[in-house]
Structure formats: structure tokens, C-alpha cells
Amino acid sequence: MFELKATSKNARLGVLTTRHGKAETPFFMPVATKLAVKLISSKDLKDLGLKSIISNAFILYLEPGLPLIKKAKGVHNFMNYQNVIFTDSGGFQMASPAFLESINEKGVSFRSPIDNSKHFITPEKDMEIQQSLQSDVAMALDYMPKFEDNYECIKESVNITYEWAKRCKKAHTDKKQLLFGITQGGTFNDLRKKSSELICGLDFDGYAIGGLGMGEGSELLHKAVKNSIQYMPKNKPRYLMGIGSVKDIVQGISNGVDIFDSCYVTRHSRHHVVFTREGEVRINKQKFKNDFNPLDKNCTCFVCKTYTRAYIYHLIKINELTWKRLVTWHNLYFVRELIDEIKTKIKEDKFDSFYKNFMKKWK
Numbered sequence: 296m297f298e299l300k301a302t303s304k305n306a307r308l309g310v311l312t313t314r315h316g317k318a319e320t321p322f323f324m325p326v327a328t329k330l331a332v333k334l335i336s337s338k339d340l341k342d343l344g345l346k347s348i349i350s351n352a353f354i355l356y357l358e359p360g361l362p363l364i365k366k367a368k369g370v371h372n373f374m375n376y377q378n379v380i381f382t383d384s385g386g387f388q389m390a391s392p393a394f395l396e397s398i399n400e401k402g403v404s405f406r407s408p409i410d411n412s413k414h415f416i417t418p419e420k421d422m423e424i425q426q427s428l429q430s431d432v433a434m435a436l437d438y439m440p441k442f443e444d445n446y447e448c449i450k451e452s453v454n455i456t457y458e459w460a461k462r463c464k465k466a467h468t469d470k471k472q473l474l475f476g477i478t479q480g481g482t483f484n485d486l487r488k489k490s491s492e493l494i495c496g497l498d499f500d501g502y503a504i505g506g507l508g509m510g511e512g513s514e515l516l517h518k519a520v521k522n523s524i525q526y527m528p529k530n531k532p533r534y535l536m537g538i539g540s541v542k543d544i545v546q547g548i549s550n551g552v553d554i555f556d557s558c559y560v561t562r563h564s565r566h567h568v569v570f571t572r573e574g575e576v577r578i579n580k581q582k583f584k585n586d587f588n589p590l591d592k593n594c595t596c597f598v599c600k601t602y603t604r605a606y607i608y609h610l611i612k613i614n615e616l617t618w619k620r621l622v623t624w625h626n627l628y629f630v631r632e633l634i635d636e637i638k639t640k641i642k643e644d645k646f647d648s649f650y651k652n653f654m655k656k657w658k
């Protein structure tokens with residue numbers, strides 16, 4: 296399922312094989328919670344060279360519902376995207392105050408924000424949902440603590456997540472679908488160690504680092520990542536959930552992470568943020584009014600080959616919505632290209648010098 300091809304320092308290059316083909320790691324997945332990446336079609340994803348996306352099983356279970364997805368013959372056919380689709384269990388959304396009724400070791404009780412109907416999701420039920428969606432990679436149901444939770448709460452989440460992981464493993468019978476376990480532990484060293492050791496003892500197809508990006512800050516985040524990874528096996532993929540910015544992705548790769556997902560890229564695109572090799576710029580600033588350069592002078596995407604900063608600034612000023620799509624396109628292309636360059640550096644065992652240079656330049 297996963298083959299490690301090369302390493303450079305701690306950075307890794309590998310191949311993840313799924314029933315919808317192979318995806319070279321490291322890779323970044325745009326978030327398609329409801330089987331739609333905001334402003335980006337399935338054809339766009341193909342044209343952008345994005346080999347994987349992540350959807351949300353729990354949200355799809357609520358809307359459009361499993362019978363309709365079944366009628367459409369699975370999530371790939373429904374949205375006509377034939378590359379790798381991950382589904383998150385929805386543990387994170389279920390635990391949000393907007394949904395949650397109660398949570399105990401049996402499962403999660405919550406109300407649907409769509410029709411206020413009551414649902415009780417157990418690890419077994421979650422596996423049933425993800426298997427009927429026919430995603431390529433399912434995620435075990437985890438117990439998501441809040442960042443402000445104290446040590447005892449996070450310790451409890453580590454224990455319950457382990458109990459649920461065992462039940463998910465047992466209930467998961469579709470051998471063509473990969474199943475990843477999720478580790479918790481907040482920013483506590485001993486809990487990260489405990490959770491990694493427990494979950495990695497269950498022989499999942501891959502291991503995720505969950506419960507981060509909750510406001511702990513970059514330093515604590517990457518410390519927790521390192522702490523989790525050192526207890527993970529080398530022959531399985533590692534997935535840092537919900538992270539993050541371009542800098543976090545590059546830093547994550549330097550620590551040995553293989554897979555990322557985040558709504559950072561698409562969301563920031565809609566808030567005027569443009570990625571360039573020197574860092575992020577806000578394209579709605581007055582100084583771009585007369586700037587006839589492309590968004591990023593080193594970028595080869597169709598937006599940069601076709602339009603200037605001045606034109607995109609103009610679209611923003613006249614409130615023509617096309618600018619959001621153009622910026623989203625460029626930023627997704629930018630991240631994919633950057634990771635492709637990193638893969639080449641790993642192959643040549645030159646990741647370290649690339650990393651130092653990138654960190655020095657990125658603002």
C-alpha cells in the first residue's frame with residue numbers, strides 16, 4: 296500500500312497505492328467537505344495535477360445522504376473525480392458545539408444542523424458510512440479534544456480514541472479501502488508518545504496526527520508532530536490533519552510528514568492572499584493597482600501566464616467574483632508545484648539546503 300522510495304534527512308518520498316491509483320507522497324489534499332473544492336471543479340483538479348482530495352463522511356451522511364451516493368455508485372462517480380478520495384470520519388465536526396449533544400465511550404450523540412434530527416454515531420456506524428461511500432482511504436473515528444482542554448481531558452481523549460480505533464479496525468471489512476488510525480495527545484509529550492504507541496500497535500494502513508492546528512502556535516505544533524512521528528513505523532504513511540499554511544507544510548515535510556490537508560489554501564485565496572516564492576502577499580493592496588507583473592513571476596500556471604496583478608486588483612475593486620477563482624487556482628497550483636520541487640530535492644538528497652533557503656526567504 297505504501298512504498299518509501301527515498302529520504303533526505305527526515306523528509307520522505309513515497310508512493311501510496313489505492314484502488315483509484317497511485318499518489319506520490321508528499322502530497323497536499325484540498326478540502327472537499329461536501330465533494331466540492333470551493334470554486335474548483337473536478338476537471339480543474341485534474342488539470343491542476345492534484346491527485347487526492349479529502350471529503351467528510353459525517354457531512355455526506357447528513358447531506359445528500361447515503362442512499363443517493365449509493366445510487367450514484369460511490370463518491371468518485373458522483374463528482375466524476377477518478378483519483379484518490381479520503382474521507383474523514385467527522386469526529387472533529389461532531390464534537391463542535393453546533394452539533395454535539397453528548398459524547399461517551401460508546402459513541403457520539405449529536406443533532407443535525409440541517410433538519411435538527413438526532414443521530415448516534417458509534418465507531419462501527421462510522422465504518423459502515425465510510426465503506427458505503429466507497430472512498431479510497433477511510434479515517435478511524437477519533438475523540439477530538441479542544442485545545443484548551445486540560446491534561447486530564449486530553450488523556451481521556453487518548454484512551455477513548457484508542458478504544459474506538461480498535462472497534463473501527465474490527466468493524467472495517469472492505470479490504471480494498473485503506474484505513475488510517477488517528478493519534479491524539481494535544482501538545483503533551485507523554486500523551487503524544489502514548490497515543491502513537493497505542494494506535495501504531497493496531498497495524499493500520501497509515502497513521503494520522505490529529506488534534507493540532509487548534510491555536511497552539513507553530514512551535515508547539517511542530518514539536519508535537521516530531522514527538523508523534525518518532526514512535527511511528529517508517530513503512531507506513533504519516534498524515535498531519537488540518538495543517539496548514541505553506542510554511543507549515545514545508546516544515547511538516549522536514550519532520551517526515553507525507554500527507555497534508557487543509558482549507559488554509561482555498562480559504563486564504565478568497566481573502567486576497569496570494570502565494571509567491573518570497574511569501575504571501577495581499578493582492579487587494581493599493582500598490583498592485585499599477586503592477587503589470589504576474590501574481591508570481593516564477594509561476595507557470597495559466598493565471599500567471601494570462602493575467603497581471605493589476606488586472607486581478609481591478610477585478611477585486613469592481614467586485615467581479617472571477618478573481619476568487621483565479622487566485623484559488625494559482626495558489627493550489629503553487630502548492631502542488633512547490634511540493635513537486637521538494638520531491639526532486641528529496642530524490643537528489645538536497646532537501647536540507649532547499650529547506651534552509653526556503654525558510655530564509657519566506658515571509
Ligand SMILES: [Zn+2]
Pocket residue numbers: 590591594595596597598599600625626628629
Ligand atoms: Zn500562478
